[in-house]
Amino acid sequence: MMGKAGWKIIAIALLLCTSAVGQSIDDLKKCVAFVFGRVHVKSADGTLASGPNGQPLLLEMPLGTAFFVGYPDPRGGSDYLFGYLVTAKHVLKDVDGNYLKSVKLRVNLITPQTNSDLTFGEIPVTDDAGKLLWFEDKDDPQNDVAVLPALPDIKLIEFKVIPIAMFADSDLLHKRSVQEGDSVYLFGLMPQYYGEKRNYPVVRRGTLALMTDEAIQTGPDTRQHAYLAELASWPGNSGAPVFLNLSGLRNGTITGGSDFHLLGLMLGYFSNVRQANIVEARSIAGGDPSNIGISFILPASTIRKVLDSTPLQQMRDSAIKSLPAPIGK
Numbered sequence: 001m002m003g004k005a006g007w008k009i010i011a012i013a014l015l016l017c018t019s020a021v022g023q024s025i026d027d028l029k030k031c032v033a034f035v036f037g038r039v040h041v042k043s044a045d046g047t048l049a050s051g052p053n054g055q056p057l058l059l060e061m062p063l064g065t066a067f068f069v070g071y072p073d074p075r076g077g078s079d080y081l082f083g084y085l086v087t088a089k090h091v092l093k094d095v096d097g098n099y100l101k102s103v104k105l106r107v108n109l110i111t112p113q114t115n116s117d118l119t120f121g122e123i124p125v126t127d128d129a130g131k132l133l134w135f136e137d138k139d140d141p142q143n144d145v146a147v148l149p150a151l152p153d154i155k156l157i158e159f160k161v162i163p164i165a166m167f168a169d170s171d172l173l174h175k176r177s178v179q180e181g182d183s184v185y186l187f188g189l190m191p192q193y194y195g196e197k198r199n200y201p202v203v204r205r206g207t208l209a210l211m212t213d214e215a216i217q218t219g220p221d222t223r224q225h226a227y228l229a230e231l232a233s234w235p236g237n238s239g240a241p242v243f244l245n246l247s248g249l250r251n252g253t254i255t256g257g258s259d260f261h262l263l264g265l266m267l268g269y270f271s272n273v274r275q276a277n278i279v280e281a282r283s284i285a286g287g288d289p290s291n292i293g294i295s296f297i298l299p300a301s302t303i304r305k306v307l308d309s310t311p312l313q314q315m316r317d318s319a320i321k322s323l324p325a326p327i328g329k
Helices: 025-029 170-175 300-307 310-321
Strands: 032-040 058-072 080-087 102-113 116-124 146-148 183-188 202-210 216-219 222-224 227-230 241-245 248-250 253-255 260-277 283-299
Touching: 025 183, 058 183, 058 300, 146 300, 183 260, 216 260, 260 300, 283 300
Parallel strands: none
Antiparallel strands: 032 058, 032 102, 058 080, 080 146, 102 116, 183 202, 183 241, 202 227, 216 222, 227 283, 241 260, 248 253, 260 283
8 A cells, every 4th residue: 555655554665774763862753653543522421522513523633653663584685674663552543442444644754845844644444344454462452552564665754663673672671680760761742732844753751660570450441561650641642662771880881872772662641540449348449530640661572572473474474485586596
């Protein structure tokens, strides 16, 4: 599929080395895109709000953030990468919890057209039967991550990919003694201002607040493994990449400059709601819905799990087999 922005909804894309994200803030901002879509609106009583014509009201609005990931495969050559688009599944849903038919990805053009540096690419979400076209964690569907083999045209769109070598896996977390208090950075969409003629991701900085092996309740009916961070998150930040910065003195070694690694993707925030159990009775909730400043982050290892899943690996194998044989063979 080719959209207005030169989108390639394909299993494979040949990227130049320069498309891999570096260690600068400017580079990291280029790995994100803004997700827009048409969603319904709920009234105070929970029903769908209607417009003047009596039909359900639809709003075109920013929904969240997505980012690009590069999965290298030396079978295609030293610079060969499979490209993927990653976000949180709930970014792709309407207010009733059903997936949207499609969303639009707002990306920056390399060469401006008319008076704007940006354009939109139409991205499918579901098929005609309402089945999700993106890949998820089939072993644990509660994990809020969606992955699509898709990239914009590198000749038209300004973007960078996060190589999987930048993922903060369990080995890196152990080797670098990652712990609560380490610095984290978020790059994502802020609905209050995201740029009129160009995408301008907001950069937020905080600290890793809690790491646990236990699943955490991140929604009314959802429990998943997540990191907690003292990093304010608001609607629009969902699906954004969150990076660790491991520069400075660690384990007796000093790393100068920046040393960013993808910690995971932003899922949302905790509100000031507390659960309590009435003795020998039911559970009740107290507090209020205000943001307490603690967000939860889906680990990069869960994203990697989806990327390494059998269906995506089979797609990569098939794509490699279809490549033309090198000259002379």
